[in-house]
């Protein structure tokens with residue numbers, strides 16, 4: 001067992017439901033995982049499977065329906081006063097679409113300095129301006145960018161500004177919600193490499209959300225795969241790519257093109273058929289069974305628990321047993 005002090009985030013049996021006209025939408029339904037300090041946990045799954053809701057609930061942006069989230073041992077949803085303020089400095093978020101999350105009426109300098117002012121970082125406007133210049137350099141921009149508006153910047157530059165804004169308050173933990181999904185493929189690797197460098201320099205911990213597995217491998221120490229509100233597989237990045245066990249993970253991985261054409265030729269593609277079912281009042285049993293080629297009678301009756309199949313490798317599937 002890990003010492004409490006080594007853990008940044010501990011999520012236990014987390015539930016986040018939305019009450020809808022037609023029933024209860026179970027966006028996050030009994031999810032448990034932890035993230036060590038300095039680690040990157042990738043969270044992947046198709047669009048609509050609950051990644052954003054999970055991430056936002058973990059960092060206290062949403063109330064929870066059930067379960068618990070501890071950040072460095074403290075219950076995120078019970079923080080008040082000074083402890084709450086400290087948490088809003090320690091934990092920052094980078095969003096998929098900086099265009100929607102960064103205020104278009106403010107200059108880049110003001111966007112980045114806003115959090116500094118709130119958390120009393122920098123003695124005054126002059127010192128904060130110097131800090132903004134230093135941050136711009138750290139994220140690969142120039143001081144000229146400080147006086148621009150968001151609409152005058154490219155997609156990649158905007159995401160760099162979003163990163164600078166998150167780092168301006170010197171956080172420990174950053175929830176990155178699909179920070180590269182809206183960017184050109186050529187820019188994606190640059191942003192991922194920037195996040196990796198900043199993590200090394202600052203000892204940051206990341207929850208890195210993505211809808212495909214290709215970039216996640218590069219940045220993550222461990223990866224959690226989510227399907228319809230539940231985790232179906234969780235293991236180290238290398239193990240996940242070498243020995244993917246859950247039929248859903250295997251299908252997701254088979255959708256990534258492999259650069260070597262001979263490997264690509266020999267590979268059997270598992271095509272994900274069918275739509276993601278509705279998360280409103282999901283039926284009992286395995287949530288993947290409507291699309292699973294291995295589904296059996298048991299899969300319709302019992303929800304498979306997330307179980308360790310080899311050291312540190314957890315899988316939720318009746319058809320997978322230990323190696």
Ligand SMILES: Nc1ncnc2c1ncn2[C@@H]1O[C@H](COP(=O)(O)OP(=O)(O)O)[C@@H](O)[C@H]1O
Nearest residue numbers: 018025027046047048049050051052053054279
């Ligand atoms: N504020 C909300 N109110 C109602 N339903 C929501 C809300 N946010 C997300 N959902 C629903 O919860 C499910 C998970 O959404 P989301 O967490 O955004 O998934 P992802 O980030 O994996 O694409 C979806 O069915 C979505 O429609």
Ligand code: SF4
Nearest residue numbers: 286289292299317318
């Ligand atoms: S539990 Fe059954 S339906 Fe679910 S992934 Fe495993 S084999 Fe497929």
Ligand SMILES: [Mg+2]
Nearest residue numbers: 051052053178
């Ligand atoms: Mg999302």
